[in-house]
Structure formats: C-alpha cells, structure tokens
Amino acid sequence: MPFSAFDRKFMARALRLAERGAYSTTPNPRVGCVIVRDDRIVGEGWHRFAGGPHAEIEALGSADDARGATVYVTLEPCAHHGRTPPCKDALISAGVSRVVAAMRDPNPEVAGRGMSALLEAGIAVECGLMEAEANTLNRGFVSRMTRGRPWVRIKAAASLDGKTALVGGESRWITGEDARLDGRRWRARACAILTGVGTVEKDDPRLDVRGVKTQRPPLKIVADSSLSTSPDARIFDGGKVVIVAAVEERETIRKARALEKSGAEILFLPGTRGRVDLAELMRELARRHINELHVEAGARLNGALLEAGLADELLLYLAPCVIGDVARGVFGLPAIEALDEKKRLRIDDTRRIGDDLRVRARFIRDQETGDRYQETENSCGLRSEKNL
Numbered sequence: 001m002p003f004s005a006f007d008r009k010f011m012a013r014a015l016r017l018a019e020r021g022a023y024s025t026t027p028n029p030r031v032g033c034v035i036v037r038d039d040r041i042v043g044e045g046w047h048r049f050a051g052g053p054h055a056e057i058e059a060l061g062s063a064d065d066a067r068g069a070t071v072y073v074t075l076e077p078c079a080h081h082g083r084t085p086p087c088k089d090a091l092i093s094a095g096v097s098r099v100v101a102a103m104r105d106p107n108p109e110v111a112g113r114g115m116s117a118l119l120e121a122g123i124a125v126e127c128g129l130m131e132a133e134a135n136t137l138n139r140g141f142v143s144r145m146t147r148g149r150p151w152v153r154i155k156a157a158a159s160l161d162g163k164t165a166l167v168g169g170e171s172r173w174i175t176g177e178d179a180r181l182d183g184r185r186w187r188a189r190a191c192a193i194l195t196g197v198g199t200v201e202k203d204d205p206r207l208d209v210r211g212v213k214t215q216r217p218p219l220k221i222v223a224d225s226s227l228s229t230s231p232d233a234r235i236f237d238g239g240k241v242v243i244v245a246a247v248e249e250r251e252t253i254r255k256a257r258a259l260e261k262s263g264a265e266i267l268f269l270p271g272t273r274g275r276v277d278l279a280e281l282m283r284e285l286a287r288r289h290i291n292e293l294h295v296e297a298g299a300r301l302n303g304a305l306l307e308a309g310l311a312d313e314l315l316l317y318l319a320p321c322v323i324g325d326v327a328r329g330v331f332g333l334p335a336i337e338a339l340d341e342k343k344r345l346r347i348d349d350t351r352r353i354g355d356d357l358r359v360r361a362r363f364i365r366d367q368e369t370g371d372r373y374q375e376t377e378n379s380c381g382l383r384s385e386k387n388l
Helices: 005-019 055-062 087-094 113-120 131-137 139-147 177-189 197-203 250-261 278-287 299-307
Strands: 032-037 040-046 070-073 098-101 124-127 151-159 192-196 219-223 241-245 264-268 292-295 313-319 345-353 356-363
Touching: 005 032, 005 040, 005 055, 005 070, 005 098, 005 131, 032 055, 040 055, 055 070, 055 087, 087 113, 098 113, 113 124, 131 139, 139 151, 139 292, 151 177, 151 299, 177 292, 177 313, 177 345, 177 356, 192 197, 192 299, 197 219, 197 299, 219 278, 241 250, 250 264, 292 299
Parallel strands: 070 098, 098 124, 151 292, 151 313, 192 219, 192 292, 219 241, 241 264
Antiparallel strands: 032 040, 032 070, 313 356, 345 356
C-alpha cells in the first residue's frame, strides 16, 4: 500500500522540526520526530545539539502515552550506544505499534540495525517516505558517512555577466545586504568555512555569522600554501582558525609560530607543485567530524576544488548589474575545446533575496569519477516510496 496523505502530513511536520537543528546538531544529523495516535499528534521533538537527547527521546518525553502510536522520524532510530542510549530501545519500551522512517541511517554503526530491532520486537516498520527531502537536510552527514568527506558548497556573489570582482580585486559590495545576511545563514549551517589566502589578503574578511543566532560558530579554514596570512588578519577575530599549508621550510616554520600566537592551528598537507592537497584536506575534515564545508574563496581555489571533483554544490547570488569582460569570474578553470567538456549542474532552487537572485545548484558528476553518492537512491531496503 502507498503512504497515505496523513503519513505525508506528519512526516512533513517531522522534517520541519528537524530543520530547527540546522545550526546546532553537528556532527550529528538533523532529525525530527512526531508521535501520532488516532490521527492526532501526541508528542514531537527534534535533536537540538550533539550530546543532547535524540529526536525520538524528545518526542516520547512530550507524549503522555505512546502505546499503540505511529512514530514518524526523519532518520532510522539509532541502535548503538554513543553519547546517548539507543533510541530503538526507548521506542520498544514505549509500546509504539508502527515506525515510519524517512531514510536509513548511513552510519555503519546503525545502517539498518535500528529498523531490524524494531521489526524483531513486533513493531511495523516502513521506510522511504519523503526520503529525498530528509537526505537533502543531511547532505553533509550522508556525505561524511558514505564518501569519507564533507559536502562541499561553494558560495559566490556575481554580477549578471558572471563576474565576482573588478580586475584589481575589489568586490565590496556586489550584492545587497539581504543577500549577504542570507549568505551568513548558510555559513552558520556549515561545520566549517574554507577560504584562500588571496581572499584573506585582498578582502580581509572576518567570515563570521553576525546577525544569525547560533551558539556554534563554524570553524574557519585558510588554504595558504606558504603561510602568507598576516597574524593581524581579521579572520582571527573570534572563532577557531586552521591554516592549511603545503611548504614546510625554515621560513614557513617561523611564520607558523607567529600565526599560532594569533590563535591559529597550522596543518601541513603538501600536494603537488607546492599546493595544498585538497583531497587529503577533505579526508582530514571528515576525520574531524566536519559534515558541511562552506567555501567562500576566489576563482583559483574554487576552480581547483571543481577540477579535483570535490565541489558538490554552488550557491550563487546574482546582482542586477554588469561589471565587464575583464573582471574576475567565479571559477579559474582551463579552457575547454568542446562544449561537451563543460561542467554541468542541476538547479535545485532559485529565489529572490532582496534585489538579488539566489541560485542553488548541484554539480553533476560523470560515472567515471567514482562518486557513488546519489541522494535520490532509496536507502531503506524495506517498503519505500521514492520522491524524485
């Protein structure tokens, strides 16, 4: 039988609850839960912060009696002991009769074990309702668990002719204040922000999340091969900063000590041609439980990420203006000789933000890249309904 209109209504509510943890749950996934009996919500909750109660526990705590109820949860209930006990045990003890999960947990420590335990306890389990929406909400967590690297979002502000700065580097401000605030909200959603030393030198950004209510400012990361970042740069004004270098020489070590006095952590990840090994950086960030990486950089670093197959999403703010042909673009890429070599994207969303236009799009990868992550694939292995 297909999922009912009531099922969709209550799962949509669970997804809205999960969204409330957008700025706070990392490195855990964003999860919402709704408990329903007789077509009426009797309890609900969401995961608020890592180390705190999971969404199912919050929802059970708000319900007077969950016996015989249906539980709608945006992610498979956990089956392992982490910082909190497994949620599957709490659901079994509460006597619920049915659990509807939007998606299977990609964490290998769970990965179907939660649903299997519920089935063994005699609870009806169904999975796959609004899976695409749940997956989108936790792109970073899914990416870290399945690919061993964060979800990489490149943010840029450009004129309608695709230029991000004048030829001399001036870029303040192409877009309006509404768009800039929206961009800071996307910063706050991420676990970390990556920029390049060129951006630090030219724009001296703080890369903060002012105007956004969050108790978890993202980690700030600077790709700086030879440690040219000034110890007086504004990026050190609040929040932890990691500077990633590639050249480990006597002069570089001296610079590293000065930057460490400004509060920076220095990480050496040498790649080819004296540049930072970006692929190894992504693996290191995954080891540090970084789910989403928000990139605000110049064309060179943006292009390097795209060329390395590490860019997943583009968040592009287009201002209603034209700057001119010699101004700087979004991506520094080698010239192509045929249009079938172009980098393809799929547009997910377009909307007006103040006077500007925001476009969200995902890069489409070719099969030979080895990138097996597909957010529209069904993950459940049980009864499911795809939402493509």
